[in-house]
Amino acid sequence: MAGKTINPMLKSALEFGPIILFFIGYLRLRDQVFTIGGTDYDGFIVVTAAFVPLIALTTFILWRLTGHLSKMQLATVVLVAVFGGLSVWLNDDRFFKMKPTMIYVLFGGILGVGLLQGKSYLKFVMEEALPLQDEGWMILTRRLTAFFIGLAVLNEVIWRTQSTDTWVYFKTFGLTAAVFVFFMTQAGVFTKYGIEEDEADNA
Structure with a gap:
């Protein structure tokens, strides 16, 4: 609802x-x-x-x-x-610094399980806000899965090798900017596989 x-x-x-x-x-x-x-x-x-x-x-x-x-x-x-x-x-601040890793591993893992089943769980979450053809959803889901895993690895590298100051800046601005840039670079998928509002209503 x-x-x-x-x-x-x-x-x-x-x-x-x-x-x-x-x-x-x-x-x-x-x-x-x-x-x-x-x-x-x-x-x-x-x-x-x-x-x-x-x-x-x-x-x-x-x-x-x-x-x-x-x-x-x-x-x-x-x-x-x-x-x-x-x-x-x-x-111990290490647990809180690991939190983004766990979030991205969880989201990437869930999407990955769906891909192994030939499904896009992302579609179930975002279909109303972003209508796409099934092929578009699968492409976007594969890319987002890899992106989440990449962010998890990056977070681990940064908090384990850099200062707390660097990690806080990365968490506050770097992660937000990375998500924004990712979706901006997916404009081609949205354009190619997007469903017009009339088509979505008739689907």
């Missing part, structure tokens, strides 16, 4: 606001150490502790306003809670 339509600016604020606030919070607190209950926590862990309930809250608000959440949104908030919670509980 389709969700309710809300102001696009509000929707973007709810979806990207927590990420921007995480970035700002990290820049302000990264050099500080907080002693809580006799344990020292650096700024990254403190900001992560704030980020987890914040993204849960904004996701809940988005659900209340639209009446709908995508499977991707649900999976993301669950993984944020799990890996962010582990980082805070164990006072």
Whole structure:
């Protein structure tokens, strides 16, 4: 069932606001150490502790306003809670840094399983917003599967070999830009295999 339509600016604020606030919070607190209950926590862990309930809250608000959440949104908030919670509980930032890897491996794996079955699970998620011929969906799904796995590998390389500052910039801006560029470069698929609105209604 389709969700309710809300102001696009509000929707973007709810979806990207927590990420921007995480970035700002990290820049302000990264050099500080907080002693809580006799344990020292650096700024990254403190900001992560704030980020987890914040993204849960904004996701809940988005659900209340639209009446709908995508499977991707649900999976993301669950993984944020799990890996962010582990980082805070164990006072170890590695778990939160692994979170994008797990998200992209999960999405890429799900799409890959569908491809092995000769199906495009991406079509089931995005068909209403982006009507394509079946061949177009299969091409886009194969490319997106490879893209997700590539991002997972890239995230692992960056957080394991680079500074926390570099990883935070990569997570905040690099991943978002990569997704945007990927879909921009798929314009040929959308043009060649796109279904006109009248055709989609008659299909």
